Amino acid sequence: MQHKIIRKEYHWECGDGCCTESGYEWKVDGQQVHRSPCEDSGWLAVLNHLGIDTELVGVDENDEEIWSL
Numbered sequence: 001m002q003h004k005i006i007r008k009e010y011h012w013e014c015g016d017g018c019c020t021e022s023g024y025e026w027k028v029d030g031q032q033v034h035r036s037p038c039e040d041s042g043w044l045a046v047l048n049h050l051g052i053d054t055e056l057v058g059v060d061e062n063d064e065e066i067w068s069l
Contacts, residue, residue, distance in 0.1 A: 003029055005046055010035070044069050 006027040013020045023037035026046055034045035040056055047054040058067040 003050060007039075007042065041069055 011022045026034040026042040033049040056069040
């Protein structure tokens with residue numbers, strides 16, 4: 001089965017302009033699964049929604065793990 005994954009950027013600003021937020025909304029087959037400024041957590045949410053148990057790991061230039069989700 002082929003799935004349709006949509007990543008849409010959002011930008012929000014409060015009425016007086018002192019507060020802003022931007023990030024990504026993630027949809028899988030028309031269903032919103034995540035909304036966050038973090039693109040990595042969005043991909044993780046998409047994979048988990050599809051039933052793929054996943055750990056996302058960031059490594060440095062020496063291939064040493066520096067963070068994980």
